[in-house]
Amino acid sequence: MKTTFPPEKDWQCDLYRLTGRTDTAAFLSTFLGNRAFRRLWYYRRYRRAGRVGRLLLSFCGRRLSHHLSVELPWTAEVGRGLLLLHPTGITFQSKCRVGENCTILKGVTIGNAKTGRPGSPTIGNNVYIGMNSSVVGGVTIGNDVMIAPNTFVNFDVPDGMLVLGSPGQIHKKEKASAPYTIHSIEVDSAAAR
Secondary structure: OOEOOOOOOHHHHHHHHHHOOOOHHHHHHHHHHOHHHHHHHHHHHHHHOOHHHHHHHHHHHHHHHHHHOEEOOOOOEEOOOOEEEOOOOEEEOOOOEEOOOOEEEOOOEEEOEOOOOOEOOEEOOOOEEOOOOEEEOOOEEOOOOEEOOOOEEOOOEOOOEEEEOOOOEEEEOOOOOHHHOOOOEOOOHHHOO
16 A cells, blocks of 8 residues: 655655654654664755755764765755665765665665766666665666666666666566565656656
């Protein structure tokens, strides 16, 4: 079952994906006890804050990124409902675009490339990226894609596929990420890109 949130409630989408709740008690316990959620909250607030707020959030976010080993630049475009599981060693490139309802595990790199397919990745909605996987270059990953652990992707992946191996191999599997997506938020596929 998917839950709908208004666009300005982006951090609540992240909280719901993590806990299945959005009440004040869930927010407080998660904010205080889960550093990855706190880092996402800083990111969401920074993108809406004024100059003074950005200064404070920037300080808090950078300090927390160092402790977490999660690089999430303020310029990256990350959709609502991002779920960082076992958040250690995760790197987002500063110009990458990540859709809504995505799940990313530890050791994942979403990076740019200067050769081959230069540029930054664009990742669709409802995408699951397994441990120690890399998505690099100016590639487009479709909606409902599952990238298995230890997979290297430097090519476009259509909607509803499973990608395995290094180098990655594409296998057709409709809604490949669905079994691994918990507490989904409603995603408007027409507005995906």
